[in-house]
Amino acid sequence: xxxxxxxxxxxxxxxLTLARVLAEAAVLSGLSVRTGETLGMAQRYGxxxxxxxxxxxxxxxxxxxxxxxxxxxxxxxxxxxxxxYLKPSGVALVADEYRPPYTxxxxxxxxxxxxxxxxxxxxxxxxxxxxxxxLAIELGNPRAINMVMLGSLNAVSxxxxxxxxxxxxxxxxxxxxxxxxxxxxxxxxxxxQAIRNSFLA
Amino acid sequence: xxxxxLHVYTLPFARLVYLLVPQVFNMVFTPMSxxxxxxxxxxxxxxxxxxxxxxxxxxxxxxxxxxxxxSEVIMTLQEYSRDLDIYVEWSVxxxxxxxxxxxxxxxxxxxxxxxxxxxxxxxxxxLLSAAYSGVDGGLVVYVADDPxxxxxxxxxxxxxxxxxxxxxxxxxxxPQEAKDYVVASVELSEALGLPVLLRTTTRVSHTVGDxxxxxxxxxxxxxxxSKNPERFVRAGMDWNLxxxxxxNSRLARVEELSAKLGLxxxxxxxxxxxxxxxxxxxxxxxxxxxxxxxxxxxxLGLLHPFPRGFILDNIRGCRExxxxxxxxxxxxxxxKTVLYDxxxxxxxxxxxxxxxxxxxxxxxxxxxxxxxLKQRDQPRSPHKTPRRPPPLCPGCPHRFTFLALxxxxxxxxxKLSEVPVIGDIGCYALSVYKPIDMLWTEHSMGASVSMxxxxxxxxxxxxxxxxxxxxxxxxxxxxxxxxxxxxxVDLLVIVVDNGVVAMTGHQSTPAWSTSETGRxxxxxxxxxxxxxxxxxxxxxxxxxxxDELVGVFEEFIDKPGVKVVVSRHPCALLExxxxxxxxxxxxxxxxxxxxxxxxxxxxxxxxxxxxxxARIIQEDCNGCGLCTRFCPYNAIKQMG
Ligand code: SF4
Ligand code: SF4
Numbered sequence: 001x002x003x004x005x006x007x008x009x010x011x012x013x014x015x016l017t018l019a020r021v022l023a024e025a026a027v028l029s030g031l032s033v034r035t036g037e038t039l040g041m042a043q044r045y046g047x048x049x050x051x052x053x054x055x056x057x058x059x060x061x062x063x064x065x066x067x068x069x070x071x072x073x074x075x076x077x078x079x080x081x082x083x084x085y086l087k088p089s090g091v092a093l094v095a096d097e098y099r100p101p102y103t104x105x106x107x108x109x110x111x112x113x114x115x116x117x118x119x120x121x122x123x124x125x126x127x128x129x130x131x132x133x134x135l136a137i138e139l140g141n142p143r144a145i146n147m148v149m150l151g152s153l154n155a156v157s158x159x160x161x162x163x164x165x166x167x168x169x170x171x172x173x174x175x176x177x178x179x180x181x182x183x184x185x186x187x188x189x190x191x192x193q194a195i196r197n198s199f200l201a
Numbered sequence: 202x203x204x205x206x207l208h209v210y211t212l213p214f215a216r217l218v219y220l221l222v223p224q225v226f227n228m229v230f231t232p233m234s235x236x237x238x239x240x241x242x243x244x245x246x247x248x249x250x251x252x253x254x255x256x257x258x259x260x261x262x263x264x265x266x267x268x269x270x271x272s273e274v275i276m277t278l279q280e281y282s283r284d285l286d287i288y289v290e291w292s293v294x295x296x297x298x299x300x301x302x303x304x305x306x307x308x309x310x311x312x313x314x315x316x317x318x319x320x321x322x323x324x325x326x327x328l329l330s331a332a333y334s335g336v337d338g339g340l341v342v343y344v345a346d347d348p349x350x351x352x353x354x355x356x357x358x359x360x361x362x363x364x365x366x367x368x369x370x371x372x373x374x375x376p377q378e379a380k381d382y383v384v385a386s387v388e389l390s391e392a393l394g395l396p397v398l399l400r401t402t403t404r405v406s407h408t409v410g411d412x413x414x415x416x417x418x419x420x421x422x423x424x425x426x427s428k429n430p431e432r433f434v435r436a437g438m439d440w441n442l443x444x445x446x447x448x449n450s451r452l453a454r455v456e457e458l459s460a461k462l463g464l465x466x467x468x469x470x471x472x473x474x475x476x477x478x479x480x481x482x483x484x485x486x487x488x489x490x491x492x493x494x495x496x497x498x499x500x501l502g503l504l505h506p507f508p509r510g511f512i513l514d515n516i517r518g519c520r521e522x523x524x525x526x527x528x529x530x531x532x533x534x535x536x537k538t539v540l541y542d543x544x545x546x547x548x549x550x551x552x553x554x555x556x557x558x559x560x561x562x563x564x565x566x567x568x569x570x571x572x573x574l575k576q577r578d579q580p581r582s583p584h585k586t587p588r589r590p591p592p593l594c595p596g597c598p599h600r601f602t603f604l605a606l607x608x609x610x611x612x613x614x615x616k617l618s619e620v621p622v623i624g625d626i627g628c629y630a631l632s633v634y635k636p637i638d639m640l641w642t643e644h645s646m647g648a649s650v651s652m653x654x655x656x657x658x659x660x661x662x663x664x665x666x667x668x669x670x671x672x673x674x675x676x677x678x679x680x681x682x683x684x685x686x687x688x689x690v691d692l693l694v695i696v697v698d699n700g701v702v703a704m705t706g707h708q709s710t711p712a713w714s715t716s717e718t719g720r721x722x723x724x725x726x727x728x729x730x731x732x733x734x735x736x737x738x739x740x741x742x743x744x745x746x747x748d749e750l751v752g753v754f755e756e757f758i759d760k761p762g763v764k765v766v767v768s769r770h771p772c773a774l775l776e777x778x779x780x781x782x783x784x785x786x787x788x789x790x791x792x793x794x795x796x797x798x799x800x801x802x803x804x805x806x807x808x809x810x811x812x813x814x815a816r817i818i819q820e821d822c823n824g825c826g827l828c829t830r831f832c833p834y835n836a837i838k839q840m841g
Contacts, residue, residue, distance in 0.1 A: 011591065012821070023244040023409045033244055035409040044774070045806040046591030059375075061408035064566040071554025081586040087578045099818065100809050101589035102635065105800055108829035109810035124830075125582055142820055171234075 002055035003159055004063050008082040010099055011044040014146035017172060018072070019050035021150060024168035024187035025160045028053040036061030047078055047101075054159060070157060071124075072149050074132075075099050076116040083123045092124045093152045093192065095132035095145055128152065128192060135187045141177060144184035151188025156196055162189075236282050239416045247406040248273035249707040251343065251399075254383025256285070258339065260313050262305040263289040264298035265456030266676065267316025267705035269352040270344035270406040275315055276706065282718035287420050290716055291708050294646070294676040296322035299342065300327045306396070306424035307433070308339035309605040311387055313341040315815040317643065318357040320344070323677070325516050329366050331396050334433050335451075338421060339387030342368075345406045348480075348527040348562035352403075352412040354601035354626075354645070356560060358528035359400050363505025367448055369455045370398040370463055371507040372480040376410040382502065384415070385462045393451045400504070402527055404480035404562070419794055455506050464502030465511045471495035474547075476512075476521035476532055481525045484568045485590060492574055507535040512542055524551035527563050590634045595807035596773030596823025599629040599697055603639045604802070604827070605747050606666065606695070609754030619663045620758075623654060625649035625678065627670035628704045628772075629697050629714040640668070647677025652683045654694050664693060664758045671727055672710045679730060686734050686763045693757050694736070694765045697744070698727060699772040707775055728767060737762025744770035745825065773823045785822040785840050786829065788815045792836035799828040799837060 005022065009015030019035045026033035037050040051062040065084045073079025073094035086092060096111035130152045135196050136144040147169070154160055160168075166182055173181050234243050235253055245253065248267040251274045255263060265275050278289040292298035292532045293315040302312035316324060328342065344362070347353035363370030369389055373379040379401060387395040431440045459465065467490060475483050478501040489496050499515055501508060516522070524533040530552040540578060541545060550556040556571040557563070557581045566576055593600050610620050617639075624630050624640040633640040642652060653667035676695055677831070685692055709716050711725040731739060738760065740753050751772060757764035788799075795813040799805075805828055807821035817828075828836045 008456075010589070020244075020409065021635050027242060027244045032411055033409065036404055037407060044591060044594055045589075047589045059487045060565060061404040061410075061480060061483065064576065065583070066576060066578045077586060077589070080584055082583075084581045084583040090651060098809075099809065100811070101587050102592065102800070102804055102806075103587040105808075105810040106797060107587075109795060109797060111810075112812045119584075121789050145206045176655070 002053055002058050003070075003157065004068045005052040005054075005070045005072060005153065005185070006068040006082055006085045007050040007052065007074070007144075008078040009046045009048050011046045011076060013074045013097075014143065015048050015050050018074075018146040018150055019052050021165070021168045021172045022052045022054065024171050024181050025164045028164045031162055032056060032058050033057045034061050042198045047081060049082060049175055055108060070153060072144055072153050074149060075112065077101060077104065080116065080120050080123065083120065086124060088125070091156055092120065092127040093149060094120055094127055094129055096129050097133055097145065109139060110116055128156070128195065130188060130191060132188065135191060136184050137182050139183050139187065141180040141184060144181055147181040147184035148188035148191075151185040151190070152192035154185075155189045155192035205805070212392070222371050229395055235277060236284065236417070237414055238711050239414050240275045241414045242411050243414065244409050245376050245380070245412040246273060246409045247376045247379045247401060249277045250380035250405075250412045251383055252277035253412070253414060254380040255313060257380065257415045258311065258341075258384045258387040259421045260311040260339070260341070260383075260387065261287050261316070261420035261422050262302055262310055262312040264301045265315030265343075266292055266295045266298055266314075266320055267702050267708045268320050268345070270347060270403045271315045271317045271320075271343065272705045272708070274343060276708070276717075279717040283354050285420075289718060290720060291702075293711055295324040296327060297486065299324040299331075302340055302581070303327055303331045303336065303396070305423060306336035306338045308426040309337040309421070310340045311421040312368065313343060313383075313605070315343040316345075318344055318346045318353060318359050319355065321359055321362060322357075323646065325344040325362070325366070328362070328368070329397070329461045330435055332366050332368050332448055333441060335447075336390065336396055337394065338423070339390035341383060341386040341390065341399050342396055343399045343401075346400065346402045346470060347403075348402055354643075356528055358531060359398070361529070362533045363398055366398075367452060368396055368398055368505070369452070369503070369539050370400055371459070371502050372400045372479045373405055373697045374506050374664040374752065375405065375481055376408060376502065377412045378502070379405055380412055381415075382464075385464065386650065387463045388462065389455070389458055393454060395448070395451055398505075402480050404839050408480075448624050452506050454680075455682065456503065456508050456510050459503040459508065460511065465508050466496040466500045466502070468500060469496055471497045472518060472520035474499060474522045475525055476514065476522060477525040478502070478503065478532065479527060481527055481563050484563055484565045488565055488568050488572065488574070492638045494572070498666040501532065504723075505533065507539065509539050512536065512556060516540070516547065519547050521550065523556065524549060525563065526551070530559070531821060538667055580819055591631055592634060592806045593628065593631050593637065594774050594823070595805050595821050596777070596825035597628070598699055598768070598770035598773060599632060600637065600803060600805070600828060601694060601747050601770070601825075602697055603629075603632045603637050605750035606754050607639060608751045609758060612751070613755055613758055613804065615663065615758075621653070621661070621665050623649045623653040623656065623665065623667045625667075625669040625673045627673055627697075629668055629670060634699060634804070635803050647681050648671055648725060650681035650685050650692065650694055654681070654690045657690045657692060664691075666693045666695060666758070668695045668697060671696065671700065671712065672702040674727065675711050675725070679734070682731070682736070682763075682765075686736050690763065691761050692763050693754070695761060696727070696731070696765060696767045698767055698769040700769075701772050701775055703772045703775070707772070731765055731767065736765040738764035739767070740765070741767040741769060744768045747827070747830070773825065777823050782822070782824050784824045785817070785819060786824060786826065786837050787817050787819070787840050789838055790814050792834050794834050796833065798831045798833060803828050
């Protein structure tokens with residue numbers, strides 16, 4: 001059994017850190033893991049995807065469209081760009097962050113976040129929109145959107161125990177943000193948990 | 202530059218924060234993972250695994266030049282250098298890096314050099330000679346190829362360097378093997394007395410996987426060096442002929458040694474045979490498992506010399522062979538020769554038969570396709586979404602330089618389409634994208650000034666501008682500058698100096714006074730170097746001083762001779778991390794008319810248009826203030 005997660009983000013949003021926390025949590029849980037991503041400064045503010053595969057035995061650094069169990073989108077446009085990675089039974093967890101790329105900003109300056117949300121829901125009905133920025137800001141750390149999304153993912157997928165996620169966060173993140181990151185994780189978990197059952201029924 | 206004191210902040214996003222040296226943050230961390238006990242299983246990125254391999258192989262000298270996807274080996278080791286008795290420093294370029302490593306290895310020290318594929322081209326001269334001289338301590342040349350390509354100018358297949366340099370070349374498939382192969386490379390290198398090429402691709406170097414750690418060895422230092430001109434002086438042609446014979450005799454032993462190291466493997470059984478290596482092995486294994494194929498997978502770890510014996514021992518009984526490899530049909534061609542020589546005829550499918558593409562990286566669907574299989578869930582088609590190419594960062598000093606150059610060209614009455622801007626390798630190449638849209642060429646390290654010179658010599662009658670970064674100038678640009686000044690061409694050369702090798706993740710340059718490891722350096726002043734070359738004009742300007750930049754570009758652009766402008770300002774991203782951002786800007790929605798001027802002029806990624814108004818993404822603004830210049834309604838305000 002392999003669980004495939006695609007993380008779509010804008011470079012600098014913490015998508016790679018999120019992938020790394022998942023990798024830590026997997027190894028702490030005694031599972032095999034592979035993540036694949038393209039690194040390098042040039043990716044900053046560009047489109048970034050991370051492939052994460054967790055299971056008893058995994059091989060490949062990436063997977064193909066139609067294979068993802070979960071799409072974790074840290075930004076709406078990037079989520080739309082990568083929605084085809086989901087398999088038919090897959091679920092999209094998408095932060096309501098809206099950062100239109102340059103061309104979209106210039107050509108369609110009247111586009112809004114709501115339109116983007118509408119579009120992604122149309123493209124995939126099994127989409128859960130997470131008010132990630134609001135939740136992160138409530139905790140005083142606007143950069144913790146990735147951790148809110150980690151919580152939402154774990155609420156829906158139940159891949160890891162809280163304990164392992166917490167240990168992984170402690171290993172990967174710098175100490176000064178560990179506590180706020182764990183809180184953000186719990187916030188995201190609770191938010192998604194609350195709407196999960198009604199939603200997936 | 203006082204970057205060092207806080208150098209830990211200079212990590213790229215790629216770097217794993219948990220690898221930071223704890224004492225610098227003065228906080229409690231879990232035990233340092235790179236130095237964890239043997240038997241520990243850790244998630245490590247391929248390059249981190251290689252860094253651990255360096256310790257397990259007892260390597261003492263590690264040199265290299267930053268280049269994606271190879272940089273994290275040295276970056277990771279540097280984080281631990283205080284606890285390790287090893288030398289691990291960036292070099293001025295790959296060729297120097299390799300020569301330093303060769304010098305160490307001929308004295309018996311274990312050494313390694315790291316580089317991206319084009320870096321090996323730069324280092325190829327010493328590499329080929331080193332094959333004739335041989336080494337005493339293990340010497341590993343780590344080179345990372347980039348099928349895709351994701352971050353490299355060409356889809357170079359460095360496996361051919363094994364053949365060209367007549368050196369053993371091995372290629373791992375996973376982070377675990379990446380680590381283990383460093384140890385194997387050193388063993389092989391010492392057994393043969395030859396440098397060994399350790400070659401990876403992006404999907405090995407930048408993949409995180411679970412890795413089981415082994416024993417750390419004491420680093421092996423030099424043991425002295427005795428004079429032996431026959432071996433080390435390549436001026437003697439008889440000696441060279443003898444050394445060539447020696448080299449060939451060494452190569453003949455590689456396959457036998459590699460068998461002991463278990464580099465090649467047979468996985469599974471069947472009449473359908475798949476020969477593969479590197480990252481491609483993973484797509485093959487997953488497909489075989491998922492579709493329950495009965496296939497015999499021949500995984501090659503040794504790519505040069507081609508493992509003839511292993512192939513012949515394991516290929517009999519194959520009905521057909523599929524070769525799954527990235528980049529060139531390297532295995533395919535060698536396999537055909539081996540089978541032909543053995544009088545075997547087995548149909549071979551691969552790139553030359555068009556079963557697999559010859560460009561781009563592989564994935565599972567390509568392997569499925571080559572096997573005539575269909576993906577279970579047909580994927581839906583992607584939704585057409587506007588591209589998001591990587592822009593210059595918010596507050597990037599290069600944005601000032603290029604916008605000022607644009608302005609100066611127009612003010613002087615030239616068209617932007619008639620003044621070629623010949624670029625070089627570095628972040629500033631991102632100025633090729635809209636809306637800055639200034640770069641005309643970007644080729645190879647240091648090529649800007651020399652190519653611009655060629656353009657002028659060929660008779661180009663409008664001004665030509667060359668743009669080169671500080672680290673690129675140190676790396677290979679100085680020679681081009683010498684050439685241009687010496688031959689008296691007319692060029693405007695802009696040195697964009699942000700004080701750091703930014704694009705690959707903020708590594709040190711020769712201008713630093715302390716390296717990442719705390720080594721006290723003698724800083725080499727860029728200004729003094731340029732002065733020594735004696736260009737016809739030299740001006741040093743703070744890049745944030747937009748008006749001054751416009752003025753000097755206007756003054757210089759059509760003046761005769763080589764005019765150098767050093768446009769200097771620290772990398773905005775690094776500054777923000779080192780010192781924090783003091784002021785940020787915001788858009789007053791009452792005043793904003795939605796004219797888009799701020800965005801279409803600067804292309805700053807902190808500015809987005811939403812609902813017909815501009816918005817500055819607060820935490821992304823680095824406070825450079827450039828956008829305020831272009832708002833006709835004064836709607837962009839500094840925040841308190
Ligand atoms: S001041 Fe303007 S141009 Fe500079 S970083 Fe902030 S938003 Fe971008
Ligand atoms: S330039 Fe000024 S008025 Fe025009 S969109 Fe930008 S902030 Fe608004």
